Amino acid sequence: MPISDFANPSKFLTLVSRVLPWLAVAAVIAFAIGLTQAMQAPDDYQQGATVKIMYLHVPSAWLSMGIWAVMSIAALGTLVWRHPLADVAGKAAAPIGAAFTLICLITGSLWGRPMWGTYWVWDARLTSVFVLFLMYLGVIALYWTAEEPSRAARLAAILTLVGAINLPVVKFSVDWWNTLHQPASVIRMGAPTIDPSLLKPLLMMAVAYFLLFAALHLAAMRNEILRRRVRTLRLMQANEAAS
C-alpha cells in the first residue's frame, strides 16, 4: 500500500498546521467585531430587537448554499482530475454544510416565531433550505454506508453534482409552489432592500462565518487525512500478519 499516495496531502498537512491557528484567531476577532456591530445596530421599527437574529441567520443561509458549491468543485476534482485532496475536501465539507444549514433552519424558525406567530411556516426560502438540509443528510448517509473511502468519495461526488443540478430546480419549484399557495402577504426575511446601517454588521458577520467555515473545513480535512493514514497503517498491519 503506497504511502506515497499521500505525498501531496503531507504538504497540505504542514500548510494546515501553519494556517489554521491564524484562521481561528481571525474568525474569533471577526465574530467579536461583527457581534458588537450587530448589537449596536438600530432595531427594526416593525420587528424590534428580533431583527438581530438576521445577523446569525442570513450568513448561515449563504454558507449553506456556498458549501454545496465547495463540495461540487471538490466533486469535479474527484471525478475529473482525481486529485487526492478533492475527495477529502468533499467529505470534510458535508457535515459542516449540514451544520450551517441546520443553524439557518433553527435561527429562521426562532425568527419566525415572533414574526409569524409560529415556529415554522412553509415559506419559500425556508423550504428550499430544508430540502437542501435533506440533501446534505443524504450525502452524509452515503459516506456512512460505504466502507472504502475512495469509492465512497466518487459516489458521493456523483450525488453532489446531481444535487448541484437539482438545487436550482428545487429553488424554482418551491418559489413557484409558494406563490401558488401563499399570496405575497408573508414578510420576506433578509429582503434585499436593506438599510446600510444594518448591512455593515451583516457583511462583517458573513466574513466571520466564512472564516469559521474555512477553519473548520481545514481542521476536518486534516482529521480525515489522518484517519485515512490510520486506516492504511491498519491495512498494512493486517497484510503483514497475513503473510
Add this chain to the structure above:
Amino acid sequence: MVHTGGAMRRRMDHMRGWRAQLMRLTSDNLACRRGGRMVFTGVSFAVAAGEALLVTGRNGAGKSTLLRLLAGLLPVAAGRVGWDGGAPDQSVGEQAHYVGHLDALKPGLSVRDNLAFWTAWNGAQAEGIDAALAALALDGLADLPAAYLSAGQRRRLALARLVAVHRPIWLLDEPTAALDVTAQAALAQLMRDHLAGGGLIIAATHGPIGIDGARELRIGATIGAAA
C-alpha cells in the same frame, strides 16, 4: 453429444477471417488493488491466437480478479493490457466472453429465452441458439424455466453463450466447476475447437481442464515467497 455441425464450422470460418494469426493478448506488469489492498502485482504474460493460458495459484491469489480485470470489470491499478488484432475499435472486454462464478441467468425465463437474450444483447444471429444448446446437451431442456436447472445445468447454460455468440477471447473462471465428466469432456472439445479456430482462452483453474499444451501462469507467488 458434442455438436460440430454446420453452425460451428461457419463460426470458425468467420473467425479465420479476422486475421486470427495476428491476434495477441498481452499483459505487462499488471497490478490490481481492491479495498486499499494490492491483490497482485507484476503479472505479465502473452497469449497468441490458438493458445490457452491456465491461471493457477492458491485461494485468494487473485485468479478471479485477474480475469475480471482483463474483462474490463475492474480498474487496472498499474501496468497495461495490450490487445493486437481483432476489431481495433473495441476493448478486450468487448471481444471477450467472461464466464465467472455467477451464471447470469434469470430463473423466470426458459433456458432458450435466457440464451436468446444474451445472443440478442451481443448482436449475434438467433440461428446459433439451438446449436449452442445442443453442444452442451441442453436441447432437451430448452423450454424449461431456468429455475428448475441443477447447478451443473446452469453452468452448461452459461457456457452455451460461448457457442451461441462468437467472440475471440474466452475468459473462464473455474469453467469445470459443477460439471460432470461428460460435460467436462464436451467443454474440453469446445475449447479445443475454439483454439483450433484461432481463438484465445484464459482460464483460472485448480486442475487440468483437458487442453493439451496449455501454458500455466502462476500468480500470487510473490506474496507466498514473503511468508
Add this chain to the structure above:
Amino acid sequence: MSALAALYWRDLRLAVRAGGGAAIAALFFLIVVALVPFAVGPDLALLSRIGPAILWLGALLASLLTLDRLIAVDAEDGSLDLLMMTPMPLEAALAAKALAHWTSTCLPLVILSPVLALLLNVEFSAMPAIALTLAAGTPALTFIGLIGAALSVALRRGGVLLAVLVLPFTIPVLIFGVAAANAVIVGPAPFGPPFTILCALSLASAVIAPVAAAAAIRHGLE
C-alpha cells in the same frame, strides 16, 4: 431484434411475471391510497380536495418500492457484468431498463389512477387530467430513482438508503405534478405551465439520470 429492445423486453417480461415487482407495486399503490381516508376521515369534500396529492404520493412511493431491485438483481446474478462487456454504452442499457421499469410499474399506476380517484371523490372530468399528469411525471420519478438504484448497487446497500437519497430529488416533480392536477380541479392557476414544466422535468431527468447512474456503476466497480 436489437440489443436494447431485447433488454427492454426481457426486463418487462421479468417484471410482469409472478414474483416480479409490477403487480406488487400496483397493489401497494392501492393500499396506500386506501389508507388515507382512514387517517384523515371519510370527509368527501376534504378527500376530493387532497385527492390528486394522495394519488401522486402513492405513485411516488409505489414506483420507489421496486426501483430498489432495478439494477441490484442484475448485479447479484452476474448479468450486469455481461451487460457492460459490449460496445453498447452502459447509459443506453440503463435507460432501456428504466423504460422497462416505467412500463411495468408506473404505467399500471397511471391506468389505475382514475379508479382510485373515484374512491377519493374526485370529479369525473378531472380524472383524465390526473392520469395525464401521472403519465407525464412518473418517467421523472423512474429516472431519478435510477440514479439511486445505481448508487445503492455501487454501495452494495439498498432499501432505505435508496429512499433517503432519492426522495429529496423528487420534490419538484411532486410540486408540479400535484399543481397540474389541482389546476384542473380547483384552479385558479392554469393547467398548461405546471404540466409543461412536468414534461420538462421528465425529459431532463431522462437525459441526466442514465449518465449519472452509469458513472456511479463504473466508479463502484471493484
